[in-house]
Amino acid sequence: xxxxxxxxxxxxxxxxxxxxxxxxxxxxxxxxxxxxxxxxxxxxxxxxxxxxxxxxxxxxxxxxxxxxxxxxxxxxxxxxxxxxxxxxxxxxxxxxxxxxxxxxxxxxxxxxxxxxxxxxxxxxxxxxxxxxxxxxxxxxxxxxxxxxxxxxxxxxxxxxxxxxxxxxxxxxxxxxxxxxxxxxxxxxxxxxxxxxxxxxxxxxxxxxxxxxxxxxxxxxxxxxxxxxxxxxxxxxxxxxxxxxxxxxxxxxxxxxxxxxxxxxxxxxxxxxxxxxxxxxxxxxxxxxxxxxxxxxxxxxxxxxxxxxxxxxxx
Ligand SMILES: [Ca+2]
Ligand SMILES: [Ca+2]
Ligand SMILES: [Ca+2]
Ligand SMILES: [Ca+2]
Numbered sequence: 001x002x003x004x005x006x007x008x009x010x011x012x013x014x015x016x017x018x019x020x021x022x023x024x025x026x027x028x029x030x031x032x033x034x035x036x037x038x039x040x041x042x043x044x045x046x047x048x049x050x051x052x053x054x055x056x057x058x059x060x061x062x063x064x065x066x067x068x069x070x071x072x073x074x075x076x077x078x079x080x081x082x083x084x085x086x087x088x089x090x091x092x093x094x095x096x097x098x099x100x101x102x103x104x105x106x107x108x109x110x111x112x113x114x115x116x117x118x119x120x121x122x123x124x125x126x127x128x129x130x131x132x133x134x135x136x137x138x139x140x141x142x143x144x145x146x147x148x149x150x151x152x153x154x155x156x157x158x159x160x161x162x163x164x165x166x167x168x169x170x171x172x173x174x175x176x177x178x179x180x181x182x183x184x185x186x187x188x189x190x191x192x193x194x195x196x197x198x199x200x201x202x203x204x205x206x207x208x209x210x211x212x213x214x215x216x217x218x219x220x221x222x223x224x225x226x227x228x229x230x231x232x233x234x235x236x237x238x239x240x241x242x243x244x245x246x247x248x249x250x251x252x253x254x255x256x257x258x259x260x261x262x263x264x265x266x267x268x269x270x271x272x273x274x275x276x277x278x279x280x281x282x283x284x285x286x287x288x289x290x291x292x293x294x295x296x297x298x299x300x301x302x303x304x305x306x307x308x309x310x311x312x313x314x
Contacts, residue, residue, distance in 0.1 A: 019028070033084075034122040037092035037102075042085060045075065045121070048108060049082025052117050056082040063108040069105045075121070077108065084119075092123045093160040100162045122208030125219025127165040131157040133226035138212070140228060144202040145235035149195070151181070156191035157224055160264070168217035173210050178230070180212070190214075194228065202232040241277075242266045255285045 096102035108120040114226040159166040170192040210228040
């Protein structure tokens with residue numbers, strides 16, 4: 001037979017198609033079912049024989065079969081009972097990721113005579129996933145000079161479930177300094193802003209450990225947490241402190257050069273560290289006795305020394 005059909009060949013082909021079309025009594029009605037995801041294997045979805053008006057006793061003889069279109073065989077037909085049952089658990093999040101609706105389309109085919117029934121199975125969501133944060137620990141550096149009312153973005157939690165089974169709200173652990181405000185994205189997703197409700201003081205508390213909890217709207221609700229570690233960045237808000245405001249020291253006029261007059265201590269908070277360092281100043285006799293100034297005050301000579309410590313800071 002050549003590649004080109006003659007007129008007789010075309011007639012035979014067309015009449016064959018017409019006969020085949022007549023033989024297949026196709027029902028275009030779609031039978032709709034709805035089941036929750038994750039049903040156990042073997043669970044019965046529906047009695048197809050009853051719903052499609054087929055005689056259950058003839059199903060084996062008519063070679064009933066089920067085609068799950070464009071997907072693996074999650075379901076099958078029990079040919080003795082005419083029941084549609086779960087062959088493999090259906091995970092909605094795997095089958096329809098990032099979709100709010102999920103359908104499986106199927107065809108039930110019987111022979112003698114050939115009939116095709118269309119089935120649409122809706123897979124509804126159950127709350128089988130916890131909200132979770134992309135990072136378990138969120139690090140924030142906040143200057144102690146930051147004013148109360150300032151807000152900071154923290155990464156939102158995600159939940160593979162949809163609708164009310166997804167993230168609904170957030171809670172923050174008890175804190176004197178921080179609070180959260182819940183925001184809604186355009187797509188309906190929820191996220192939290194961290195708000196500084198009371199100014200920080202690094203010298204009182206250099207690190208704040210908070211727990212942010214995301215909760216979904218499922219029943220029962222599921223949750224996920226992330227740690228927020230706030231490191232308070234130092235600002236130059238403390239002057240160096242001497243251990244006394246003034247020192248009165250008696251020095252004998254014949255004190256040798258280089259002898260210690262006084263040892264003065266002062267404390268200085270270091271920038272960007274959690275340390276408060278103690279320093280000492282040693283003041284020694286510098287000039288020989290009797291020095292010029294002493295001669296001006298033969299009985300009681302007073303020297304007033306003003307010490308100014310100026311750290312180089314911001
Ligand atoms: Ca699932
Ligand atoms: Ca789910
Ligand atoms: Ca969920
Ligand atoms: Ca401070």
